Amino acid sequence: MAAELRDFQDAQREDERRRALRALLRRPLLVPGDADYRLVRKHQGWLTDWFAREAGWTLHADTAVARLRKVPARHGDGTRAAQAKGKVPFSRRRYVLTCLALAALERAESQVTLGWLAERLLAFAADPELAAAGMVFTLGSREERADLAAVAGLLIGTGVLAKVAGDESAYVSGSGDALYDVHRRVLAVLLATRRGPSTVAATALDERLATVGEELVPDTEDGHNRMIRHSLTRRLLDDPVLYFWELTGPERAYLERQRGPMLKRITEATGFVAEVRAEGIALLDPTGEATDLGLPEEGTDGHATLLLAEHLAERLRTYPDQPVEPDDLRAHMEGLAQRHRGLWRKNVSVPELTTGALHRLEALGLIRVRDRRITPLPALARFGFAEPVISGNRSGNRPGSGKDDV
Template sequence: MTTPLTEVLEGQHAAEIRRASRALLKEPLLLAHGARTDEFRLVRRHATELRDWFDRNTGWPLQIDTESARLRKIPGTPADATHPARETSRAAAPFSRRRYVLLCLTLAALERGESQIALGRLAEQVVVDTSDPQLAAAGIEFTLERRDERLDLAAVVKVLLHLGVLRRVAGDEDAYVSGAGDVLYDVERRVLAGLLATRRGPSLVQAAAFEERMSELAVETALESDELRFRATRHRLTRRLLDDPVLYYDELSDAELAYLTRQRAFLTSRITELTGLVAEVRAEGIAMVDPLDDLTDVRMPEQGTHGHITLLLAEHLATASTPVPVTELRRRVRELATEHGGFWSKSAREPGAEPELVEQALMKLASLGLIARTSEGIAPRPALARYAVGETVVLEAGAAAPRKAKK
């Protein structure tokens, strides 16, 4: 039997919506030119439906013009530090505190500047801005006299190149870092204007503590009715289901848990319909699993030395019933180097490498929601149990495998 034309067209439409939504979730800023032109065209073609879905279910505004599409994502947990900005290089090192400051000052300088700017001129403006007494009191210093400072600025600029805020006209950042040349950029002002994704301007935030400042940046309108409160709860939960690797019930407020208990099927089915993510519901929480395995910035397991060490430490932590001290994990890495060092890089086998190797592994496990850092040490979270290795069962030739007991 032939499939009716209407069903074919509806299937194509749904597939395009899914591709467009996944593209926005993976890269919330899409440009009309460059490597993701096709995704941008899809988003623009289905702008009305996408805008309505994100507004209704997450509260994330979607702004689209002829040059860019910007999904202004606000995380469900604003103070979450497990997904930092990273270098665009292969190492993908997380941004330091100074690089975050330089990023903000660079954006401010670009906003005040012209449509073209040289890296040397941009650096001079940043140096002037870092002389602000408040920054100096906070321990921020930037003079361009040291190579590591120029490397930090170059890393910030490369992120802006990746985002499309800057477009290189001539020159090379590595030459600038070594003092052998300069770089000229076009400033894409419309892209620059769309970067900020806050509910209020940073200059209006009055709180002193970090978490309070983050909350004020993302503050919602006054919730004066049950309908508004329910909508805000739906937005927070959907954001976390889309963004967080695992949504644990014990991290929710009583009101959020009650809402999720009643509306779980509705929330997860809406996400599945739009994105293709599949809900894995357990006693401790919910994970939206991606069958295509491309809607993540952190993968596990992963090839290479660091991926191997992370997997081995995950196996070790999965069997722990109490928090494990970091010193014990470092000792465990030394033991693993003796057993598996032949498969590791030379630097990972050197004495004294354990602290860095353990920290990199813990950062990955934390970003995946598999562990929690406590004052007593590293506590395994329920989802880590899938990396536990069971007891080895040796079967005689021709023997049947043991059956698992039904739960």
């Protein structure tokens, strides 16, 4: 009986750790109001050790916030934009406003209004360097006020702000304002860099991104192997698909030697399922708890994306490695819109639907977009459908009854 109780407790502990780890992978910043925050705090020591050892990521957790400081393996992925309501990616101006808003909140009282934040941003936007970079913010249009409201929504979602009263839409229309509490401890851990951006002298974006996340590596074989392991683990945990051809020579050699032990450690800790193919590796999340972008999804956009994926998968089988022109895909989407007009939402915009579907497929590592040409990638084949082949018929079962051997 005692042994059975210990086994049950061990299994429960492992399940809780997996749930906490998956929660941090999906949302690297959790506050006490989040469902899995308690599990992260409960297993903080184990999680801290695992992330540091396997991915080189640090975990900070206290009574106010849990923050996994994830360092990406690559800086060139443009498919993971911050999003406002309706899944609209942030524009350049919204990103600038977000940074200015965080700077203003550093000096704010414990409560602020959206109007106060707008005044501070107007003062910051008067900086000649911002104007020279083409950043103009005057609050003179509804669009600019909507940008500020979107920034406020993002900060609410991350836990930096908590709404007390009012509504952002009222501010956008000019009929009201919104009041927020400022959570300084969340604000203090928001930045996830190895060094302060103000200490970086480089001006080019790629160089600045690489520098703020630069890690010191001992010039030893063990140090280089550790960095390779961290880079591969980050790719496996963060990216939908790891294609072998994207790896450097040392990375490919290390993965060939250590693939089995590495995948075992990751799958045991996360509960993911490793799918290894000739072209690469994908970690599948059966629970969906760590998945921020999935396929298929309900609604017009999800259905259209799935149908376009099926079409591109057929192109992949018929014409492997051959890119597709965007005009061809828009024409195909026009046909789909006509065929499913009774199911899809009214007045759907085919160009927007096509752009959104391609963005989702690229974010999932299923296609590559270069110079406005779309190349289907091997992982897309899982969304293709081939004709069933009847290989036998059990005695007494009618063809088509669902009991045939296929």
